[in-house]
Amino acid sequence: MSLQVFRLPDLGEGLTEADLVRWLVAVGDTVAVDEPIAEVETAKSIVEVPSPFEGVVVGLHGSEGETLTVGEPFLSVDLPSSEGPAAVGEAAEATAESTGSGNVLIGYGTTDTGARGRTRRRRGSPVGTPTGSRVEHARVAEAPGRDALVGDALFGEASVSEITVDEVSVSESANVSAxxxxxxxxxxxxxxxxxxxxxxxxxxxxxxxxxxxxxxxxxSVAQSHGSDRAENQQHGAPQHGISQHGTPQHGSVQPETDPRSGLVISSRTMPSMFRRTVAAALAKSRTEIPEATVWVDVDATALVDLRRQFNADAGRTPGVLALVSRFVVAGLERYPALNGRIDPDSGEQLQFDGVNLGFAAQTDRGLVVPAIRAAHTLNVRELDAEIVRLSELARSGKATPADLGGGTFTINNYGVFGVDGSAAIINYPEVAILGLGRIIERPWVVDGQIVPRQLTQLSIVFDHRVCDGGEAAGLLRFVADAVENPLALYADL
The missing domain is CATH 4.10.320.10 (E3-binding domain)
Incomplete structure (x- = not known):
């Protein structure tokens, strides 16, 4: 048997840390090539890390909830090899390249393309292992399109990345029976x-x-714990270090008190890497962008009626978000300044040929913004299908950096939370975000008569560096008119 220490692989440019969400294997388990061994949370998403080796798990380097750095030891595996030490590096390389499934973790993965890598050896002494051990660098072909940046996912050419593994020979007596x-x-x-x-x-x-x-x-464990609790209660044993009179017992931990408010601190929680990244992006948006907001009340009765008339027999009836998204895409063709960004290096204003439409999606991890690529080429049903698909990926934590990056304009449907309006924060580095409030029946004046109508509020927050209020109001009014008279616009789409 030969011990291999698999280090946390490269997470892509700009992603050098990850939070360990949970281990999918335990010490003593037998793992196969490409079998998921852990879930880690990057600044973009939760991804599964596949094993590059087959063998018995003998060490887990990291606790759930801990922040790990790329290059640190991640997993120790005993390889089932009876060959001499000199052959282990070749066996490791063959294992990582021969029967791979193509699983990729942003710049790392195994491949079934048959591409051969090269092996380098150097001396090293990993902590807790005998001296004189060797370090193998197995080069593994990386899948294309995984060159990711925090805040913006880019599509790069196929490249080659390295996985560093520490090899240590162990005796037969150290073999672990899984x-x-x-x-x-x-x-x-x-x-x-x-x-x-x-x-x-x-x-x-x-x-x-x-x-x-x-x-x-x-x-059996639950029954044992229940018996212990019953015995403690029978003998009057105090619980949680508090006496029957409500005073702390001798030797119990004193609660932490906040010096400012005088209140007991009930918990301390380090925000996840995802939340820290979101916080940094929001702070950067508010710090760098001179934003302004305009809004308008809109009669959405015609849009609601049109949605009811859609033929659901052909599939799912498109949601309101998909309908409004189509109006937004059409409006950005007329007001392209709002579909761009400011180059942070040159200060130049960039505009794009096409729209990658982001939409805010609430998940258990927080608010994320999946982006519908080439939204300007999709009809309403296709937009709706992409919204459903990306929403499910985001909620499951499986959305990739490519799914969550690259947007050029964002729409925020805060109406799903039952609120009418919001001055949203622009999704940096974009320059505008459109908000959609709830649709609710209210009194409205039509032809001089007060009648009940389905009303909503639209708002747009924009970067005042790229345009003045007239252009932002023009886009907002275009979308509002389309909501009030959707057939007039759909006739031209």
Whole structure:
């Protein structure tokens, strides 16, 4: 057996850190090439890290919730190799290149293209390992289109990146016997409930640990904990370090008090890398962009009626966001200054031939902005399909930097939260964002008569460096007129 220390791979240009969300394997598990070993959260998304090796897991370098740096030890694996030490580097390279599935983590992955890499060796002494160990650099072909930047995902040419692995020879007596598990779901169930697989006797063929075995172990642990609590209560044992009179027990941890307010601090939470990145981008937007806001109340009755008339038999009825998005794309063709950005180096104003339309999507991780590529080429149903697809990716944490970057204009449907208006923050480095409030029945004057109508509010926040209020108001009025009389615009689309 030979120990390989897999280091956290390159996350792409500008992405040098990641938060460890959770391990998908445990010490003693047997992993295969390309099997997901962990989920990490970058500044853009949550991604699965695939293993470049096949073997037995002997070490996990990092705790869930910890921030890891590219190049640090990530996973230690014992390779099932009976060959001499000199052959291990070639075996590692062959493992990483031969049967890969093409899984990629922004600049790292295995490939099935058959491309051969080159192997370099140098001396090294990893912490906790014998001296005289060797370091293998297995070069792995990177999939195209993964050259990512924080704040803007770029499509680059296919390139080659390196994975650094530390190789240490170990004796036969150090071999770890991994428990046989029927499926990854069983491993996950055990991890979630803190059950050690090595302590379970499997009832499956050949001692394989089945789901029923883990569930029985979970039940046994719960029953044991319940008995302990009952015994403590029977003997009057105080709970949580607090006496029966409500005063802290001797030796218990004193609560932390905020010196400013005098209140007890109930928790301290370090924001995730994603939240820190979002906060930095919002602060940069407010600091650098001289923004202004205009808004208008709109009668959306005709748009609501038109949506009801869509033929749902051909598939899902497009949502209001898709309908308004089509108006926005058409409006940006007339007011192109709002579909661009300011070059931070030269100060030049850039405008684009086409629209990548971003839309704000609320997820458990926070607000993200997926971008519909080439939105100007899509009809309403196609826009709606992309909104649904990208929303599902964002909520599951599987959206890639390419999905979340590259937008040129953003629409924010804050009406889904039941509010009428908002002065949104521009999605840096864009120069404008359009907001859509809730559609609600209200009294409205039509032909001199007060009648109930479906009203909404539209707003646009724009960078005053790229245009004055007239152009921003022109785009806003164009979209508002389209909402009030959608058939007139659709006839030209």
């Amino acid at each position: 428990p046989r598990v029927s499926s990854p779901l069983v491993r996950q169930l055990a991890r979630e409930h803190g059950v050690t697989l090595g302590a379970i006797t499997g009832t499956g063929d050949g001692g394989t640990i089945m789901r029923r075995d883990v569930e029985q172990a979970i039940a």
